[in-house]
Amino acid sequence: MRAMVFRGRGRVSWDEIPDPVLREATDAVVRVDAATICETDLRILRGDVPAVSPGRVLGHEAVGTVLDAGSALTRTAVGDRVLVSCITSCGSCRSCRERRYGQCSGGGGTILGQEIDGTQAERVRVPFADHSTHPIPEHLDDDRMLMLADIVPAGYEAGVLGGNVRPGDVVVVVGAGPLGLAAVMTSALLSPSLIIAVDLEQGRLDAAASMGAHVLVNSHTENVLDLVRDLTGGLGADVAMEAVGVPDAFETAVKIVRPGGHVAAIGVHSAPALLHLEGIWNRNLTITAGLVDTSSVPALTRLLSRGRLDPTALITHRYSMDRFDDAYETVSGRDSGAIKVVVARR
Numbered sequence: 001m002r003a004m005v006f007r008g009r010g011r012v013s014w015d016e017i018p019d020p021v022l023r024e025a026t027d028a029v030v031r032v033d034a035a036t037i038c039e040t041d042l043r044i045l046r047g048d049v050p051a052v053s054p055g056r057v058l059g060h061e062a063v064g065t066v067l068d069a070g071s072a073l074t075r076t077a078v079g080d081r082v083l084v085s086c087i088t089s090c091g092s093c094r095s096c097r098e099r100r101y102g103q104c105s106g107g108g109g110t111i112l113g114q115e116i117d118g119t120q121a122e123r124v125r126v127p128f129a130d131h132s133t134h135p136i137p138e139h140l141d142d143d144r145m146l147m148l149a150d151i152v153p154a155g156y157e158a159g160v161l162g163g164n165v166r167p168g169d170v171v172v173v174v175g176a177g178p179l180g181l182a183a184v185m186t187s188a189l190l191s192p193s194l195i196i197a198v199d200l201e202q203g204r205l206d207a208a209a210s211m212g213a214h215v216l217v218n219s220h221t222e223n224v225l226d227l228v229r230d231l232t233g234g235l236g237a238d239v240a241m242e243a244v245g246v247p248d249a250f251e252t253a254v255k256i257v258r259p260g261g262h263v264a265a266i267g268v269h270s271a272p273a274l275l276h277l278e279g280i281w282n283r284n285l286t287i288t289a290g291l292v293d294t295s296s297v298p299a300l301t302r303l304l305s306r307g308r309l310d311p312t313a314l315i316t317h318r319y320s321m322d323r324f325d326d327a328y329e330t331v332s333g334r335d336s337g338a339i340k341v342v343v344a345r346r
Contacts (some may be wrong), residue, residue, distance in 0.1 A: 003121030007094055009047040012058065012095035014324045018120050020117065020125035025072035028129035030064040030084055034344040035119050037331045038086075038150060039178070039268065044114075046334075048270055052114050059120030061088040061149035063142045066133075068122065075130040082133040082263035083154070084119055084126055087294045088112060091131035101292035108132065110291070114345045121270040121308055121323065134297050137305055142344060144204075144304050147182075147311035151340065154292035154302060155182025155266065159241040160190060161296075163264035164289040167239035169193040173213070174229060174253050176204035178339050180243035180247040181211055181265060181314060189309065190214035192239075194231065198224055198252075203337050220250075228256045247273035254280060255288070265289040 005015045020029050036059060044272060046053045062084040069078050076082065084160040089096050090106030102109060108128055112118045117125065126132055136145050165171055169192040173180045176199035187195055188211070197208035197214040205216040214230065217224055228237055235257030242250045245267030251274060253263050263285060277285075316339045319327040327343050330336045 001122040006056045006058055008054045012183040020123050022070050023058050025070040026128050027070045028066050028076050028126045030124050032062045032064045033068050034146050035062040037341050056118035058113045059118035059122050062119035063146050075132050081136040083145045085132050085294045089131040090128050099295040100293050102293040143312050146248045148297050148300050152156050152182045152311045153294050153296045156186035157292050157296050158188045158266040158290045159183035159264050163239040163262045165190045165239050168193045170194045172196040172237040172240045172241050173248045174198045175244035176208045178309040185211040186211050225255055243267050245269050263287045271311050316343050321342045
């Protein structure tokens with residue numbers, strides 16, 4: 001089969017490698033029908049994830065068809081259409097029993113495309129397949145389900161639930177990349193009175209507007225703190241989500257939230273950010289940061305089925321698998337306008 005193989009910093013290629021096989025009775029081998037590229041994959045290429053060794057197949061998001069199923073599986077069978085989750089769950093450790101699958105200590109967690117070969121391939125071996133895949137309802141297409149592999153539950157769980165968004169809230173999302181846009185889209189499910197999207201790129205702000213943002217702030221030309229204060233009578237936002245992963249964005253989110261409000265840090269940080277306790281110790285803030293667990297996938301799937309959620313607006317580009325290299329060039333380009341790229345078998 002062919003797969004996108006990490007060859008070292010800045011190098012990835014669509015190579016011929018051996019087909020995956022079952023190793024454990026709880027494994028499944030899934031034919032990948034569609035996959036996508038995540039910011040984590042780009043961080044690996046930049047050399048920011050040193051634990052990933054050259055030769056690793058990248059990717060942790062896919063939808064596909066089960067080709068082979070281990071003898072211990074009871075929920076996953078050959079022929080099933082499934083979502084392959086970005087999080088692998090053993091299903092039995094303490095974290096998994098508490099539905100904190102991202103913290104799995106039984107051999108799962110964020111292993112696809114990092115510790116084991118991932119989903120940017122014609123086939124992928126999925127450990128603990130009963131707990132690490134989700135059945136796809138017949139009436140749902142691959143595009144909608146693929147967005148539930150990582151980005152939509154990440155924005156919803158770490159941002160909306162972590163930030164405790166409630167009806168009538170003023171919500172600010174700092175950063176309108178894929179993660180921030182997913183947070184905007186799923187915040188709308190909780191009926192906030194105002195969703196404010198902040199970014200440096202007008203194209204991303206326009207995308208945020210199409211996904212439910214009421215106010216757009218270009219932080220290159222506008223003062224975010226002053227604007228939020230004006231819109232809230234000087235109080236500040238009820239919830240601020242930081243979806244960039246840089247210190248300035250986090251510090252901005254802390255400044256714009258009201259006393260007693262919530263700050264949800266959902267961006268992936270690779271450098272320290274200052275927490276000015278001397279200025280916020282008396283503001284009764286709740287600050288959360290966390291990894292996606294994908295525990296919300298069943299609920300989000302029901303919302304897809306009932307037409308309450310349509311994440312296909314995140315998809316900006318499409319490629320066939322033999323053009324995976326082109327897909328990487330697109331998502332890596334600053335001027336491409338890419339949000340999420342779908343790479344499909346057909």
